[in-house]
Structure formats: C-alpha cells, structure tokens
Amino acid sequence: MRVSVIGCGYVGLVTAACLAQTGHQVKCLDIDVDRVEQLRRGVCPIFEPGLEEVIANGLRDHTLSFTAEIEEACREVDVIFIAVGTPSGEDGSADTGYVLAAAGQIAAHLDQAAIVVVKSTVPVGTCDAVARRVAEGLGGRGVRFAVTVVSNPEFLKEGAAVNDFMKPDRIIVGTEDRQAIQRMRELYAPFNRNHDRMMFMDVRSAELTKYAANAMLATKISFINEIANIAELVNADIEKVRQGIGADPRIGHHFIYPGCGFGGSCFPKDVRALEATALDRNYRPRLLRAVREINDRQKQRLVEKVHDYFDGELRGRVFALWGLSFKPQTDDMRAAPSRVVMEALWRSGASVRAYDPQAMEACQAIYGDREGLSLLGTKEAAIKGADALIICTEWKGFWAPDFDYLVETLKTPVIFDGRNLFDPSLVTAKGLDYIGIGRSGQGQATPGLRLQAGSNRNDSLLDKTGGPVPFQNSRSATVPGIWGGPDQAA
Numbered sequence: 001m002r003v004s005v006i007g008c009g010y011v012g013l014v015t016a017a018c019l020a021q022t023g024h025q026v027k028c029l030d031i032d033v034d035r036v037e038q039l040r041r042g043v044c045p046i047f048e049p050g051l052e053e054v055i056a057n058g059l060r061d062h063t064l065s066f067t068a069e070i071e072e073a074c075r076e077v078d079v080i081f082i083a084v085g086t087p088s089g090e091d092g093s094a095d096t097g098y099v100l101a102a103a104g105q106i107a108a109h110l111d112q113a114a115i116v117v118v119k120s121t122v123p124v125g126t127c128d129a130v131a132r133r134v135a136e137g138l139g140g141r142g143v144r145f146a147v148t149v150v151s152n153p154e155f156l157k158e159g160a161a162v163n164d165f166m167k168p169d170r171i172i173v174g175t176e177d178r179q180a181i182q183r184m185r186e187l188y189a190p191f192n193r194n195h196d197r198m199m200f201m202d203v204r205s206a207e208l209t210k211y212a213a214n215a216m217l218a219t220k221i222s223f224i225n226e227i228a229n230i231a232e233l234v235n236a237d238i239e240k241v242r243q244g245i246g247a248d249p250r251i252g253h254h255f256i257y258p259g260c261g262f263g264g265s266c267f268p269k270d271v272r273a274l275e276a277t278a279l280d281r282n283y284r285p286r287l288l289r290a291v292r293e294i295n296d297r298q299k300q301r302l303v304e305k306v307h308d309y310f311d312g313e314l315r316g317r318v319f320a321l322w323g324l325s326f327k328p329q330t331d332d333m334r335a336a337p338s339r340v341v342m343e344a345l346w347r348s349g350a351s352v353r354a355y356d357p358q359a360m361e362a363c364q365a366i367y368g369d370r371e372g373l374s375l376l377g378t379k380e381a382a383i384k385g386a387d388a389l390i391i392c393t394e395w396k397g398f399w400a401p402d403f404d405y406l407v408e409t410l411k412t413p414v415i416f417d418g419r420n421l422f423d424p425s426l427v428t429a430k431g432l433d434y435i436g437i438g439r440s441g442q443g444q445a446t447p448g449l450r451l452q453a454g455s456n457r458n459d460s461l462l463d464k465t466g467g468p469v470p471f472q473n474s475r476s477a478t479v480p481g482i483w484g485g486p487d488q489a490a
C-alpha cells in the first residue's frame with residue numbers, strides 16, 4: 001500500500017520505517033527540514049535501538065523516503081498517518097493544535113480518496129474534529145471524495161519501539177467503516193500473522209483505550225512509590241514487598257518498580273490530559289489526580305534525601321549524576337526525573353557532573369553550557385571531584401560499578417539510588433553509605449570499613465572517635481536519612 005506518515009518523531013519514524021520494511025511504499029514528512037535532510041542521508045535523529053538499521057533498509061530498498069513537502073506526502077496515497085506531538089496545554093489538556101494543523105494540510109492537498117489514521121495520542125473526540133477539519137477543507141476546495149478518519153493509537157515503548165511495532169501485543173483500530181476495516185487489515189497483515197492482534201472498536205473507545213492504558217501503568221508506578229514511602233516510615237523493605245505482591249498473578253511483577261518517579265513524553269502528559277477530559281465533563285478523577293501528585297512528589301524524593309544527608313548544606317557541593325534519560329535505552333529527557341533533581345541541586349547552589357550513555361546531546365540541547373553542569377564522557381569521569389553519587393536511570397552499565405573506585409574517589413562515599421539498583425547490605429559492606437527508595441538496611445557504610453575509605457572525602461561526617469556520625473532524620477528514629485512526615489501521608 002502507499003502510505004504517508006506526518007511527523008518524523010519517535011512514533012512517526014518507527015511507524016514509517018517498520019511499515020516500509022514489510023514492503024509498503026512509505027513517505028515520511030516533517031516540517032523540520034534539517035531532520036528530513038539528516039534522515040535522507042540515513043542518519044537517525046533519535047536514539048532508538050534498531051531504528052537506524054530499519055531506516056537504512058527502507059532507503060536501500062526504496063520503500064522509504066523522507067520529505068518536507070506536504071504536496072508530496074498527499075500525492076498518490078492510500079493511507080495517511082498523523083503522528084505529530086500532542087503536548088500538554090497550560091491547563092493540562094492535550095494540545096491538539098499540531099494534529100488539527102496536519103488535518104488542515106491534508107485537506108488542502110489531498111487529491112483522491114484516502115484513509116487518515118490518527119496515531120498521535122489524542123483526547124476523545126479529536127478524530128471527529130479531524131474528520132470535520134478535512135471535510136471543511138475539501139469542501140472549501142470544491143472537491144469531493146471519501147476520506148475516512150480512523151483512530152489507531154500507538155502502544156510502543158521507547159527503547160523497544162521497533163520490536164514493539166514489529167510484534168505488537170495489540171493493534172487497536174477505531175472505526176466502524178467496513179472498507180476502512182478491510183484496508184487497515186491489509187496494512188497491518190505483515191504484523192498480524194502469528195495470531196489476530198487486531199481489535200476493532202468505535203473511534204471514541206479507541207481514543208480512550210490509549211489514555212486508559214497509560215493511566216493504568218502510571219497508577220502502578222505511583223502505587224508502588226506510595227508503598228515505598230510507607231515502607232521507609234515503618235522500616236520495611238520495598239524490594240521484599242514488591243516481590244511479595246508481584247507473586248500474585250492478579251498483580252504480577254511488571255511495572256511495580258519503585259523509584260524517583262515516572263517521566264517521558266507520555267505518562268505525565270497523558271494522565272494530565274485524561275484528568276482534563278474528565279474535569280471538562282464535570283467529573284473529578286480523584287485517582288488520576290493522586291497518581292500525578294504522587295509522581296510529582298516522588299521526583300523530589302532524591303533531592304530531599306540528599307538535603308537530609310548533608311544537613312541542608314548543599315551550596316558548593318558537587319554531585320555526580322548517572323542517568324539523564326527518563327528511562328534506559330532512550331535519549332529522551334522529556335519530563336525526566338533527572339531534570340527535577342539537577343534543577344533542585346542548582347537552586348541549592350550545588351553543581352552536577354553528569355553522565356548518560358545516550359542522552360548527553362539531549363541534555364546539552366536543554367541546558368546548553370550552563371554554569372553548574374558538566375557533561376562527562378564516562379561514568380567514572382563523572383565521579384571525579386564529586387561529593388556523592390546520584391543515580392536517576394537504570395542503564396545496564398550502572399548495575400555493577402567498581403565500588404572500590406567509588407569509595408576512593410567520592411569525597412563522601414554515598415550513593416543516592418533513585419532506581420534501587422543495589423542490595424543495600426552489599427553497598428554498605430563495600431564502605432559506602434546507601435540511600436535508596438523504600439529500602440530497609442539502607443544507611444551507613446558498615447562500621448570500620450568507611451574509615452578505610454575515601455582519603456579525600458569530607459570528614460565532617462565523622463565523629464570525634466573516628467566513627468561515622470549517623471545522619472539524623474528529623475522525623476524518624478529508626479530509619480536514617482530519609483524523608484517522611486505528615487505531608488507525605490496526606
């Protein structure tokens with residue numbers, strides 16, 4: 001089939017390249033001319049495992065091309081995907097401006113019957129608005145041919161996007177038009193061979209399915225983070241609790257990892273947008289609001305722990321930060337917890353030496369050459385001259401660090417682990433203090449060991465006898481150095 005995809009972002013590029021891989025003739029359009037030029041040369045503008053190769057295959061086989069001209073994208077086409085961004089508006093609702101603009105462009109240039117597929121995540125009712133925009137545009141030009149608007153939300157995960165698209169667990173299609181159902185079956189046939197993954201439903205249900213899926217996943221994360229916060233207050237270990245509840249097949253082990261909050265371009269904005277949809281209909285979505293608020297709070301947790309540990313004296317301190325992207329296997333820093341952490345540290349007068357395997361350019365693009373930020377080429381280099389280490393993303397390369405190097409190099413051997421990568425007893429036995437999320441057994445390095453460690457570290461944490469001074473938590477006698485209190489419980 002002849003396919004065009006509007007938007008060469010994470011979703012548009014993956015959609016275009018994967019469809020082209022199966023033999024469909026695909027043109028991918030973006031308004032960003034530099035991006036289009038780059039893509040024509042086979043250079044992928046984002047880090048997404050396997051994507052550059054699929055793009056290269058499409059270019060080599062002449063099934064994939066890139067353009068900045070809407071006329072080109074609308075010429076001789078059967079299916080046009082809209083895969084542009086739907087960012088949060090000021091009130092939290094999804095801004096569908098880019099989607100409707102794309103619909104207007106299609107209406108202004110389309111010359112034959114086609115199916116318009118809305119792949120962007122859009123609030124319920126948007127596909128109807130797209131259909132109206134297209135009909136108005138065609139009417140204004142005095143042309144008449146059938147254009148069916150179909151909802152086809154995307155469920156790919158950044159970091160595994162190519163595989164997710166190639167082997168989807170479901171393909172949701174919102175349309176009740178029989179011809180469109182047939183065409184969508186043809187389009188997706190190469191991805192639907194093993195068993196039927198296609199689910200057809202009305203447009204509005206399809207639109208809502210996407211929001212419901214992301215809200216459910218976000219809820220799981222905020223739930224486990226809430227339990228992690230309670231675990232800290234009662235001196236229980238969230239890792240044990242996580243495994244204990246995950247063993248129940250009704251709960252399962254997926255998506256119940258505690259940490260420093262969810263980020264990315266989808267969950268935060270989609271939860272807010274769904275909340276806005278409900279409020280717009282005079283319904284107060286209490287659960288969605290709680291999910292969002294818990295997450296906003298959770299993103300502050302690491303910095304609160306750092307504040308507690310250093311008794312609020314952060315001015316002039318230097319923090320090594322491992323992991324900038326909102327999750328591993330992507331360079332995406334949209335709404336990443338690392339940003340909340342860095343910005344809070346800067347406000348406190350501290351500086352950051354950061355390392356990420358893929359997101360350094362993204363970080364540079366966001367913050368430029370700002371004071372207080374050094375981007376280092378290796379995780380070891382980030383440690384040099386740092387007071388302490390903060391981990392924000394669970395990249396595989398961080399899972400087994402050289403603890404001896406950390407002890408020797410950090411001025412105050414302590415890890416603030418926003419992803420619970422390590423067993424606290426292992427880290428403390430190595431001579432580092434360890435502060436995770438909801439862990440019991442976190443806290444001080446094993447007595448004695450810490451004394452041998454870190455010749456250049458800040459000795460202010462040692463008492464007169466040479467032993468480590470327990471860090472004081474103003475609110476808890478049993479769990480050292482953690483945040484808690486009534487505001488958390490509220």
Ligand SMILES: NC(=O)c1ccc[n+]([C@@H]2O[C@H](COP(=O)([O-])OP(=O)(O)OC[C@H]3O[C@@H](n4cnc5c(N)ncnc54)[C@H](O)[C@@H]3O)[C@@H](O)[C@H]2O)c1
Binds near residue numbers: 012085098
């Ligand atoms: N990123 C994800 O993991 C993911 C997953 C599922 C769904 N989604 C949804 O898919 C949509 C796209 O997300 P994304 O992450 O790919 O966005 P993105 O910001 O990475 O890409 C959007 C692209 O669209 C281009 N664009 C905007 N208006 C255009 C126009 N009129 N013509 C041509 N190009 C135009 C932009 O230049 C940009 O390159 C959003 O609604 C998002 O919520 C994203």
